[in-house]
Amino acid sequence: MAAVKTKLGRIPCDCCGHPVVLKENEAGTLTVSCDECDVSAFAKKGTAAATKWRAKLPAQAPESVPKAPAPAPAAPAPVEQPKAPKKPATPFDPLGFLNKGKAA
Numbered sequence: 001m002a003a004v005k006t007k008l009g010r011i012p013c014d015c016c017g018h019p020v021v022l023k024e025n026e027a028g029t030l031t032v033s034c035d036e037c038d039v040s041a042f043a044k045k046g047t048a049a050a051t052k053w054r055a056k057l058p059a060q061a062p063e064s065v066p067k068a069p070a071p072a073p074a075a076p077a078p079v080e081q082p083k084a085p086k087k088p089a090t091p092f093d094p095l096g097f098l099n100k101g102k103a104a
């Protein structure tokens with residue numbers, strides 16, 4: 001399966017200043033590839049380079065930012081909690097299909 005990359009936004013190329021798309025893969029590694037000067041680079045998660053690139057991103061929240069999780073209860077939910085009606089999974093439910101694939 002091909003690696004899924006998330007586009008975080010555009011930052012100026014380190015080399016020529018041309019706006020380049022900053023991408024993040026599943027491992028958290030950031031990559032850029034510049035069309036103008038042909039430079040390509042990557043920065044592993046947590047490195048100074050990754051932090052620098054992220055700081056260059058526009059202030060607006062990128063679409064890839066996960067929503068803040070709701071505060072979790074101190075104890076796990078009891079099993080006898082009433083369940084929401086389950087929607088049947090059908091081949092015509094692309095979202096359900098995708099979620100199934102992510103569960104692996």
Ligand SMILES: [Zn+2]
Pocket residue numbers: 013014015016017018034035036037038039
């Ligand atoms: Zn460049």
